[in-house]
Amino acid sequence: MASTTDPVLTARALNRATLARQLLLDRADMSALDAVAHLLGLQAQNVKPPYFQLHARLAGFRPEELSGLMESREVVRIVTMRSTIHTHTADDALLLGPLVQPARDREVAAFRAGLEGVDLDRLTRIARELVTAAPRTMAELRAALLAEWPDADPLALSVAARCRLQLVQVTPRGLWGRSGQVRLAPLEQWTGRSARPARADTDLDDTVLRYLRAFGPASVRDMQTWAGLTRLRPAFERLRPRLAVFRDENGTELFDLPDAPRPDPGTPAPPRFLPEFDNVLLSHADRTRVVPPGLKGRSWKGNQAYRTLLVDGFLAGVWRLDEDATATGKGRAEIVVELFRSAGEGVKESVVAEGERLLLEMTGAERVSVRFGSITG
Numbered sequence: 208m209a210s211t212t213d214p215v216l217t218a219r220a221l222n223r224a225t226l227a228r229q230l231l232l233d234r235a236d237m238s239a240l241d242a243v244a245h246l247l248g249l250q251a252q253n254v255k256p257p258y259f260q261l262h263a264r265l266a267g268f269r270p271e272e273l274s275g276l277m278e279s280r281e282v283v284r285i286v287t288m289r290s291t292i293h294t295h296t297a298d299d300a301l302l303l304g305p306l307v308q309p310a311r312d313r314e315v316a317a318f319r320a321g322l323e324g325v326d327l328d329r330l331t332r333i334a335r336e337l338v339t340a341a342p343r344t345m346a347e348l349r350a351a352l353l354a355e356w357p358d359a360d361p362l363a364l365s366v367a368a369r370c371r372l373q374l375v376q377v378t379p380r381g382l383w384g385r386s387g388q389v390r391l392a393p394l395e396q397w398t399g400r401s402a403r404p405a406r407a408d409t410d411l412d413d414t415v416l417r418y419l420r421a422f423g424p425a426s427v428r429d430m431q432t433w434a435g436l437t438r439l440r441p442a443f444e445r446l447r448p449r450l451a452v453f454r455d456e457n458g459t460e461l462f463d464l465p466d467a468p469r470p471d472p473g474t475p476a477p478p479r480f481l482p483e484f485d486n487v488l489l490s491h492a493d494r495t496r497v498v499p500p501g502l503k504g505r506s507w508k509g510n511q512a513y514r515t516l517l518v519d520g521f522l523a524g525v526w527r528l529d530e531d532a533t534a535t536g537k538g539r540a541e542i543v544v545e546l547f548r549s550a551g552e553g554v555k556e557s558v559v560a561e562g563e564r565l566l567l568e569m570t571g572a573e574r575v576s577v578r579f580g581s582i583t584g
Contacts, residue, residue: 213452213453213454213460214453214454215453215454215455215456216424216453216454216455216456216461216469217455217456217472218455218456218495218496219472219520220469220472221424221455221461221496222472222476222496222497222520222521223469223470223471223472223474223476223520224423224424224463224467224468224469224470225422225423225487225491225496225497226476226487226520227468227469227470228420228421228422228423228467228468229246229264229421229422229487230242230245230246230264230265231263231264231476231479231487231517231520232470232474232476232477234263234264234265234266235264235265235266236265236266236267237265238272239261239265239268239272239273239276239282240276240281240282240296242261242264242265243257243261243273243276243282243294243295243296243299244296244298244299245420245421246260246264246421246486247295247299247303247414247417247418247421248287248288248293248294248295248299248303248486249261249293249294249295249486250291250292250293250484250485250486250489251284251292251293251294251381252291252292252483252484253482253483253484254380254381254386255383255482256482256483256484256485257273257294257381258270258273258383258569259480259481259482259514259565259569260481260482260485260486261273262565262568262569263479263480263481268568269568270383270384270569271383273294273383274382274383274384274385277294277378277381277382278378278382280297280397280398280399281296281297282294282295282296282297283295283296283297283300283375283376283394283397283398284375284376284380284381285300285304285373285374285375285376285394286311286369286370286374287300287303287304287307288303288307288310288433288434288435289310289433289434289435289489290307290310290311290313290314290370290435291484292376294381297394297398297400298400300373300375300394300398301373301394301395301398301400301402301403302410302414303414304373304394304402305402305410306410306411306414306434306436307434307435307436309435309436309437310434310435310436311370311371312370313435314366314370315327315366315367315370315371318360318362318363318366318367319363320360320363321359321360321362321363321364322359322360322363322364322367323358323359324356324358324359325356325359325363325364325367327367327371329355330352330355330356330364330367330368330371331367331368331371331372333351333352333355334348334351334352334368334371334372335372335393337351338372338374338391338392338393339392339393339396342377342390342391342392343390343391343392344388344389344390344391345365345369345389345391348364348365348368348369348391349361349362349364349365352364352365352368369391372393373393373394373395373402374391374392374393374394375391375392375393375394375397375398376389376390376391377390377391377392377397408442408445411439411442412442412445412446415430415439415442415443415446416446416464418430418433418434419450419462419463419464419467420464420467422486422490422491423461423462423463423464423467424451424453424461424462424463424467424469425461425462425463425491426459426460426461426462426491426492426493427439427440427443427460427462428459428492428493429490429491429492429493430443431492432489432490432491432492433486433489433490433491443462446462447462449465450462450463450464450465451463451464451465455493457493459493476517476519476520477557477561478516478517478518478554478557478558478561479516479517479561480514480515480516480526480542480561480562480565481514481515481516481517482514482515483512483513483514483515484512485515488506488515488522497517497520497521497522498521498522499521499522502522502547505522505525505547505583506522506525508583513525513526513527513582513583514526514527514528516544516546516558518546518550518554518558522547523546523547523548523550524544524545524546524547525544525545525582525583526542526543526544526545526562526582527542527543527582528540528541528542528566528570529541529542529543530570530572537571537572537573538572538573538574539572539573539574539575539576540566540570540572540574540575540576541566541575541576541577541578542562542565542566542576542577542578543578543579543580543582544558544562544577544578544579544580545579545580545581545582545583546579555579558577559577562577563575563576563577
């Protein structure tokens with residue numbers, strides 16, 4: 208329970224602290240590999256978002272750097288937090304897999320009606336043999352498992368295989384400017400690395416500290432939201448003597464690393480174009496540190512997530528990228544921005560400048576433009 212004497216952090220103070228941890232106040236002079244590790248992974252439900260996440264955060268980032276890390280197998284695409292696909296360093300994939308297994312187990316449980324009569328341990332053994340022999344598509348896994356359990360739901364069988372094994376999406380899937388089916392292989396086999404023996408409490412405590420380094424100050428519920436886990440309070444209590452404690456304006460107890468940056472709330476925050484599913488918008492139970500209360504839900508429509516725009520550190524609009532190829536491959540690229548609220552000319556100019564930078568550095572187009580309009584309809 209938060210003490211009444213704990214320092215209070217306003218939403219704006221939390222915003223600036225979070226942006227600093229997320230490398231969104233100033234682009235960092237950091238390698239892509241170090242950034243992926245610092246951020247504890249990048250949401251990668253779609254192929255391109257990890258590249259745009261790094262462009263918003265790193266000075267001089269080029270997509271080929273992340274693609275190279277994926278081709279060298281130092282970075283992988285794998286199901287982890289919230290049972291969703293993330294881009295992780297190989298080492299973090301090995302570390303986080305066992306910690307977030309309960310989230311994947313819950314996903315399997317959600318399909319239990321379609322798994323009646325299925326021996327999950329046997330399913331796991333069969334699936335492991337298949338993907339060890341060669342990378343497999345989900346369709347190939349379903350077909351093989353249906354041969355064993357013809358009365359089971361095909362989707363449930365493939366979900367169970369994906370969630371009970373540590374499987375990476377092998378390249379060329381996930382490479383910039385290339386395409387490929389999702390083919391799955393065992394994490395250890397693909398990376399040539401073996402998972403060390405798990406140290407349950409130690410690994411969890413270390414991950415709490417890293418989460419706070421990348422997303423703090425944060426509550427227990429915040430980290431549970433990020434990881435898709437429950438019952439993390441004991442880890443925070445073990446670490447309490449090593450942590451700084453604050454509370455937000457609603458009285459929620461927040462933990463942080465004593466030496467972590469907490470910039471002045473008045474620190475300028477430049478516009479940032481973020482992709483759909485950026486973790487800065489998904490990794491706290493209370494998202495008002497980035498999403499103003501009046502804009503809750505505006506970055507989604509049904510199951511569709513829009514690419515988002517931060518202005519002065521907070522969600523301020525959504526955007527769409529339009530590209531027209533030419534015979535030389537260097538055509539025109541345009542960003543269409545929908546602002547949720549009116550903005551002055553100075554703000555619009557800074558948004559245009561940031562958008563043009565993104566287009567020039569990420570598309571290679573010879574002609575670029577940024578215009579304001581409606582994209583949500």
